[in-house]
Amino acid sequence: MTESLLFGLIASSALPLGALAGGHLKIPRRVLAGFLAFAAGALADTLMPEAYEQGGPTVALSTAAGFLASFVLATL
Numbered sequence: 001m002t003e004s005l006l007f008g009l010i011a012s013s014a015l016p017l018g019a020l021a022g023g024h025l026k027i028p029r030r031v032l033a034g035f036l037a038f039a040a041g042a043l044a045d046t047l048m049p050e051a052y053e054q055g056g057p058t059v060a061l062s063t064a065a066g067f068l069a070s071f072v073l074a075t076l
Contacts, residue, residue: 040067
């Protein structure tokens with residue numbers, strides 16, 4: 001029980017710590033872009049196999065198109 005609570009606290013601390021750091025630190029845009037690219041890659045790595053497994057190629061391609069649209073909109 002204690003070990004589960006400890007892991008849960010550590011895992012859930014990322015969001016508030018990131019919000020505090022983002023609000024108080026000046027992070028260079030290139031570093032921030034690197035963090036966001038890493039997070040997007042982790043998200044895609046998690047979602048794409050599940051999308052293909054659950055819905056087949058059409059759903060997986062739709063998910064990929066959504067990621068592409070997000071990239072294009074973010075770079076405009």
